[in-house]
Amino acid sequence: MAVRAGRLLFRAATVVAVICIDSAAIGSAADGEDARPQDDPETIEVEGKADEAPADLTVFRTSIRAVDFDHRIASVAELLSETVGLHVRSFGGLSSFATVSIRGSTSEQVNVYVDGVPLNAALGGAVNLADLSLESIESIDVYRGFSPSWLPGGAIGGAVDIRTRKPVPGESTASGSLSYGSYDTAHAAARASFAGQRANGLVAFSGRGTEGDFSFFDNNGTPVNGSDDGYETRVNNRSWFAEVLGTGSVDLKSGGRARFDGLFTRRRQGVPGIDAFQSATARSEMSRATTTAALERHDLMSGRLRLDLDVHYGWTSQEFEDDTGDTTGGVSTDTRDILQTAGPGVLMRWKVDAEGAVRQELTSRWTARWERADRRDRLSDIPDRGEATRWTHEITLEDALHMAGGQVVLAPSLRFTSLASDVETPSGVTPPPRETGTASDVSPKLGAAWHIDDRFTLRGNIGRFYRVPSLPELFGDAAAIKGNAELEPEEGSNADLGVTYLMRPRGAVDRLYVETVLFASDADNLIQLTQTSQSQVIAQNTGAARIRGAEISFGVGLLGWLRGSVNYTFQDAEDRSDTFRHGDDLPGRPRHVVAARASATRAWGRPYYEFDYVGPNYSDAAAAALAGSGIPRDLIRIPGRYVHGAGYTQSAGRLEYTIEVTNIFDVKTVDIVRYPLPGRLVQASVRVALP
Secondary structure (H helix, E strand, C coil): CHHHHHHHHHHHHHHHHHHHHCCCCCECCCCCCCCCCCCCCCCCCCCCCCCCCCCCCCCEEEEEECCHHHHCCCCHHHHHHCCCCEEEEECCCCCCCEEEEECCCCHHHEEEEECCEECCCCCCCCCCHHHCCHHHEEEEEEEECCCCCCCCCCCCCEEEEEEECCCCCCCCEEEEEEEEEHHHEEEEEEEEEEECCCEEEEEEEEEEEECCCCEEEECCCCCCCHHHCEEEECCCCCEEEEEEEEEEEEECCCCCEEEEEEEEEEEEEECCCCCCCCCCCCEEEEEEEEEEEEEEEEEEHHHCEEEEEEEEEEEEEEEEEECCCCCCCCCCEEEEEEEEEEEEEEEEEEEECCCCCCEEEEEEEEEEEEEEEEEEECCCCCCEEEEEEEEEEEEEEEEEEEECCCCEEEEEEEEEEEEEEEEECCCCCCCCCCCEEEEEEEEEEEEEEEECCCCEEEEEEEEEEEECCCHHHHHCCCCCEECCCCCCCEEEEEEEEEEEEEECCECCEEEEEEEEEEEEEEEECCEEEEECCCCCEEEEECCCEEEEEEEEEEEEEECCCEEEEEEEEEEEEEECCCCCCCCCECCCCCCEEEEEEEEECECCEEEEEEEEEECCECCCHHHHHCCCCCCCHHHCCECCEEEEEEEEEEEECCEEEEEEEECCCCCCCECHHHCECCCCEEEEEEEEECC
């Protein structure tokens, strides 16, 4: 094990050294000013420099800013799990597949964007948070319940808008880091940027790997029989991941700016399966490349008109192999899917000249998107399983009315979506029940904000949603999800109402932030993943559903060096279908989620402590239906978990040392579909900023 760890660290150090030595004209990274507007609520307080997205003052948003998380040994999934209203579901931790739910939504109902381009797999599907690296990320904006008008493809649950790192004008910087921890978990990262008079660029690299051989408690698939229970070691849980980001921009002589972004990601990992039925051979691979070219003009009509043109292309290869069928219900599998997406977009924001007390800001976005999925099954007599194509056009219009001197904001919007889908299967392959189809829909939304004074803000939104089933839901993912081509679109309504209190510095209090939000969602034809075997699920329309909940956020800064925050989410997600499940809890929705964090910044170091609680929840509808049958609930649901963590960072010149302990008390538990989570994880890192 020690030799393997040494090899990992040696390779990581070599990569960092090569990238850092080749960097020219580099300087130390400067911490940025906190540029958030007064009415931008934040529950995770971090700072940095990033291209600011346009502000929607009516929606509830949480902003996560770099460079403050640079000293943490964290992942995107871990950061999002600290955010109010969000629940992260993990298939085993330590770089394993992880997805996010917002306000009781499914993971497929949350759109994830990178620089404004949807990252959701072609024709839909949940985004794997483990395929994202913090080294390439400058900021994350989480929109809870409603997506802003400038993001394409409105989502039921909300949106996660990720902005990649950009060069700082006038500065050339470089940095590198190495970390190592339990279960042979290693990570290496490097970043370098340059800035000229008109052009600048940035390159970032991140690589990580783990054996993932942690111990877990195995009930052997017999929860009512404790005689065969015991501790086992996770097998086939090794994974590695690498990501390279390249970005650059040029100021045009005619005005405006041209921007080019490229992101390449590669992942390979074992798929060990659930706790009681481990697989020693199943594996998964993913390669993804995305490119974007954009033209930005923010000086038209004396600065009143901002125009952004962009075109993107994405290519993803997904491979899954399970010769023994341990994770697919006994079916041997060896598949490869090629997913492609491309399309242009136009975004216009116009500040209308107005006389009097009303000021208008008009936003219009047009997006065209082409998506294609080619599927191959190497074990089939006919390896080519066909292709699916979808064309989507979307137009969004929003008029933000600022009244009473900007104290009141009213923002009505309309989102029109039209799509056409086509599935082609070669001769000899059974076609799906529906091979072609079209759909269109209008989704209205009305948002309002009232800035009562410089401390209190009241916000509210109401709108309608509509979602066409995704490709994995319709046709499966060749692994744990079995397709259902007879699915109907989801539709329903969302609403929220909340008040924010923000106190500026006063005495020993640097900042006091409190937010309380009530939210509600009603859905018809809700699509749920229902377990059909120990290792496979199928997407089904479960009829009507009702979700009611509340979010409470508290943040405080004291004495200029002490910070603390507590986020609490309550949700009551109920199945309202006309079946035996009426009144049952929707699976995968814990009623209570808590995240608390305290940190200090002193000359001698930066310690922190955090606490997370996720309440118990049912893994599928069948388990939820058994809740009143007399069977102890703890035997048929995912148990609640309490997890404590702590860390310490010390700076010495240009070096920064960090040590972190996650799951201090070594809690043995499981997550979605009973995938075991790791116990205590100890990691240490060193980071350097070159002169």
